[in-house]
Amino acid sequence: MSQEMDGFKNTSALRKNIAVLVSGNGSNLNALINAVNTGKIVNANIALVISNKKSANALNIARDAKIPTFYVARDLFNSDEEYDLFLLNKLNEYSTDLVLLAGYLRIITPIFLKAFENRILNIHPSLLPDFGGKGMYGMKVHQAVLNSKSVKSGCTVHLVTEKIDGGHILAQSSVSIMPDDSAEILAAKVLEEEHKLYPLAVNNFISTIMLNNNR
Ligand code: GAR
Numbered sequence: 001m002s003q004e005m006d007g008f009k010n011t012s013a014l015r016k017n018i019a020v021l022v023s024g025n026g027s028n029l030n031a032l033i034n035a036v037n038t039g040k041i042v043n044a045n046i047a048l049v050i051s052n053k054k055s056a057n058a059l060n061i062a063r064d065a066k067i068p069t070f071y072v073a074r075d076l077f078n079s080d081e082e083y084d085l086f087l088l089n090k091l092n093e094y095s096t097d098l099v100l101l102a103g104y105l106r107i108i109t110p111i112f113l114k115a116f117e118n119r120i121l122n123i124h125p126s127l128l129p130d131f132g133g134k135g136m137y138g139m140k141v142h143q144a145v146l147n148s149k150s151v152k153s154g155c156t157v158h159l160v161t162e163k164i165d166g167g168h169i170l171a172q173s174s175v176s177i178m179p180d181d182s183a184e185i186l187a188a189k190v191l192e193e194e195h196k197l198y199p200l201a202v203n204n205f206i207s208t209i210m211l212n213n214n215r
Contacts, residue, residue, distance in 0.1 A: 026058025035199030132165030
């Protein structure tokens with residue numbers, strides 16, 4: 001039977017399996033789970049969550065949401081490539097269509113990038129291309145923004161490519177910086193925007209790019 005017979009789309013057949021990769025607190029993961037549960041992200045399901053850190057609170061958030069979780073230590077493998085090959089096997093096991101990095105603090109190797117070309121998204125806590133690149137993550141980003149005397153910052157959702165934080169920008173949202181903002185205050189403001197922007201960008205990506213390309 002055609003998926004679009006009588007103009008009716010068989011949405012279960014179109015449902016995309018999302019894998020979320022995490023390393024830390026998991027507030028973006030939480031926002032993504034809520035967005036799927038409340039229909040802000042449609043035609044998708046969070047199929048699994050993988051962490052490279054055993055203590056990541058994100059794992060607790062996933063377990064509470066009854067999502068399969070995997071903690072995979074890099075130390076168990078001889079190289080980054082072997083580590084990523086293991087992750088790729090897990091992603092295939094869960095028929096993953098889309099990979100979301102949500103505070104995942106590892107560099108994705110070319111073998112992984114090739115397997116999921118144009119299907120890996122990341123959220124970064126600055127207005128890229130500013131304050132991105134190697135070593136720019138978490139509070140380091142916010143401190144660098146404050147040091148630069150910028151009057152605004154924000155967050156960016158982008159495609160992940162070999163160039164760190166350099167892939168095509170899908171969405172951005174900005175916040176104002178007040179003269180006495182600390183890095184912690186700025187981080188909290190930006191994080192609030194991240195929780196709105198990431199689900200919006202993911203839903204948009206799935207509905208406009210993935211489903212139209214039938215990927
Ligand atoms: C978020 O601010 C995210 O943008 C940032 O780590 C934090 C994770 O928070 N990611 C990076 O800096 C990647 N370069 P969370 O674990 O609460 O979602």
